[in-house]
Amino acid sequence: MESRSTAGARTVRECPECGAPVPVDERYVDWCAACDWNVDPGAPDPEQGRIPAARRRLAHAYGEQLAAEMERGGGESGPVGRDAATLLAFALSLLVHGVTVMLAVTGILLVVLGWDTGVQPAVGALLLGLAAVLRPRPTRLPKDGPVLYRADAPRLFELIDEVGAAVGTAGVHAVVVDPEANAAVTTYGLRARRMMILGLGLWEILPPQERVALLGHELGHFAHGDTRRGIVTGGALRALATWFYVLAPTPPDGLLDRFVNAVTFLPRWTVYGLLVLLDHLTLRATQRAEYLADVSAAKAGSTEAAVGLMDRILVSRAVGPELRRESVAAQVRGGSAGRQARERAEQGLWERLASHVGAVPEHEYERLRRVAARRGHSVDSTHPPTHLRRRCAATGGPYAAQVTYDEDRASTVAQELAPARAALARRVIRDYAG
Template identity: 65%
Template sequence: METVSQSAGATDAPEVRPCPECGTEVTAHASYVTWCAACDWNVDPGAPDPERGRLAKVRRRLAARYGEQLAEEIGRDGSGTGRVGPGGSTVLAFGLALLVHGVTAGLFLAAVVLIIGGWHTGIQPVLGVVLLVAVAVLMPRPGRAPSGPVVLYRADAPELFGLIDEVGAAVGTTGVHAVVVDASPNAWVSAYGYRGRRVMCLGLGLWEILTPQERVALLGHELGHFANGDIRSSFLMNGALRSLAEWHAVLVPVHRGTLMDWFMHAVTFLPRWTVYGLIRLLDGLTLRASQRAEYLADTGAARAGSGGAAVTLLDRLLVATAVEAHLRRESMAVARAGGGPGGREVREAAERELWERLAARIVSVPESEYERLRRVSARRGHSVDDTHPPTHLRRRCLASADPQPALVVCDGPRAQAVAAELAPARAEMARQVIRDHAG
């Protein structure tokens, strides 16, 4: 998606000029796309989003369809936002997931029989070991313990964890056991270990461009996933979907035009399309419930941080590619200057100022650019990933809801205390971002 300027240092004094299509006066910024809000001239001058694989494209279309249906229900009478019990599709989905895991269990039993019962043959134990390797890849397993450049626990950042706890209480759940900090313009939550301990990832590329209340809304959205649940993130369903994805990756043929390739294509045709059909079926049975969970998480963002903060949080997601581009430019500028006089001083200054410069860059984005990105989002069906509802539909639902005050306020002193706890992580991530390109 075309986003904000490619030149962070360009002079951006706006000027007024007529639209070449309808003659309406438009404001042109040197650093942003010039477009017309009256007739949408030049609103989307960039190349279309790149085509994805077959499964990703199908999931994206299905997510858009269910997202539109749920958005209409929410806008019409407020339905679709409450917790619902398991329906027939959910029961069937879990039945299919059990079937997938049953195949994995069958492979394990076959491997044991081949190894023990056929030990004297020589070849059967080898086949059994091959099946055990397949079982090790396919079997469901709990998430791994948090890992990353920076992992914080409660003793490391009591103010941050206290804020997370308060937001969790506001959305009807508890906090997390660990926080992973990285440089991405993203955030997510997950569970790890057999005890289901909770972990949250805060990407500084997103965190640093948000206001304190938008950060509260972000925490509310992520913790809302724990409060409301998501069938696709359950241990059983997630494991089944992962197993099917592994099977599909193995069975997709490599076309090099050789006779062996054609033979393998023919041999794998039936199992490949069987796996593909199962994935499509599970997507059809679970994506609507997953979409509902996403809308519910958005309501958690509004409840915790305020309706207005939840809306502007979604706007920030539209400039995620601009965040990545800015960080690349900063690190590459240091790489170019690194070999010259004062290279070390340049790098240290870039590391100290990286996040402040990023925040200032995003703050400078005019409202007209956000409006353009919202229109592009609606045209292209922008979403966070292939299973999320389109971002413009999520924003529309939040913007059309009754105004909602914040249940959790992150004022100046509290925001400063949280920032002080994250200061070492910010410094480490700045060094990593600069080091990735500066060498």
């Protein structure tokens, strides 16, 4: 049974499970707030494989316990990574990298000293190639995207500096702007300079104070530390995952395959054990670092802004599909008409995206919150579930904003970002359809 209420309201239907009224909006999922009917119709399958499964088990083991500790204020201050587990993880990481060094040295010796045999140089080259893949390497600045330095966007960097001071850290040396609905911080180059990745797909859909909270969260990772983001431990995790892939068994089609699988059995499970151990030593600290970064978000932008940021993160999953829809719609026509359509689509792309996300009703936000609570760690084991992060942010503090983002500052920052916004709008319209 369906009925339409007065003009301007949405269609309402009865829930097939409990009979409660269900708002109907063709843009969003129909679901029942009374009994959760159809609340999560598109639940993704968890990532397959032993390593993701092991990480999900570890994440579930911490889950509510770590959130409860944060709500009690047990981990609000102090850097992450000063306990015995972190020191052991660092030592284990050095051991992993020591194996990589040994491979490189052995490869060099085989290449230099084994020319008489002909076989040894080939083996040495293979070992050198493997060592090159396994080596820890610093992040590089991207070559295909807008990169802003202090001289390019002084007010943006001034804002980042102010947020950094509010959360107890310094600013960054470079800001990489991309079209995705994300944000991150890392270091780049041998001198480990600080870099922030600012995704316009997320930045543009946030109200002003939530942008401050976003910056506070990302800079909070520098303030509190995260061993898995470092080149030593992070590089060791990547090296072990690579080893596990290299040593993976092959389908036993013949005697040689069976022999290779038997020879690699012990090394493969040794690598798996080391990877699980390193995960165990670092995953709890990594999730705690996320909670502490959320505290930094609240301190910088306010508790209200930090909670609002969590909700925007939930709806940010719609950003990618919306950008692809814009791209496809602009490219359906060819010739000069198509070129004009693409140019028109580039104009105001980010404003349309913000308007699209801004129109999401509270009913959909509530559905996404319930979906986040249902899925928990099943999709992403390296971050605490968003519903727990939101709960901790809402119960902490409350904090008033230490950094304000008024209209004058927002207008100036928008002008500094204008060239990057235009370049990335052009990339989205021309490339996202594929």
